[in-house]
Amino acid sequence: MSELSELREDIFGVEVKKHVLWEVVKWQLACRRQGTHSTKTRGEVAYSGRKILPQKGTGNARHGDRGAPIFVGGGVAHGPKPRDYYYPLPKKVRKLALKMALSSKAQEKAISLVDQIPIGDVPKTKKAVEFLRAQGLEGKKVLLVLPEKDDVIYKSFRNLPYAKVLPVEGLNVYDILWADHLIITRPSLEKIYERLGS
Structure with a gap:
């Protein structure tokens, strides 16, 4: 696409390393786990604390209580307990991965730049579908990047399972890689440069 020539090389022309992307996606999914x-x-x-059979003389193995893991209804040995799956990942790695994810979409020519998303003042899914159809992207997984949160646009697209809307602040590697195509508004592009510029 011709408009891709106006994208900055230091953000949309970075060498893509799959392992860095994998590392950040793994970190993101770990952070999301409840x-x-x-x-x-x-x-x-x-359970009852009664000894279930005599210690000796029955020919059976010795057992103390009904709560042992080998019995139905007993406790679980080494089972999961509530825990936090978060682990730290350096900011530099996260920032680099974001540049790589954007660069991979630029290399695939899967980025469109638009001045604005014409929905109007009232949320309308019909207008959202018309917009994607005009872009030739109906039915494809699309990520729309806005300069800041916009409830009208968000509500217009939220009924479409193949579309996601994110402000620049919430832009992340997982959602970029999920999408087949990125639609970035020009005001968003400036904010991306602010966020990722060195």
């Missing part, structure tokens, strides 16, 4: 999974240990299961 970590609320929980199982009960043998000390937390509700």
Whole structure:
């Protein structure tokens, strides 16, 4: 696309290294995990404390209580407990990965620059579909990048499973790689330069 020539090389022309992108996507998905999974240990299961059979003389193995992990209804051995999956990743790596993700889309010629997204003052999914059809992108996974949060545009596109709307502030590697095509408004481009410029 002709408009891609106006994109800055230091942000949209970076050498793409898949491992850096993988590292950042893994970090992003880890941060999103709720970590609320929980199982009960043998000390937390509700059961009678009675010894289930005599220690000797039955021919069976010796057992103390019903809550042992080998019994149905017993506790879980080494099961998951609530935890935080977050781990730190250097800002430089995150910033570099964002440049690489944008560069990969530029190399694929999968970026369109528009002056604005013509929806109007009231959210209309029909207008959103018309806009994507005019761009030749209906049915493709599209990420729209706005300078800041815009409820009208967001509500217009949110019913479309193949479209996502993000402000520059929320731009991230996972969503860029998810999309088949990026639509960036020109005011957003300036903000991307501010955010990622060295």
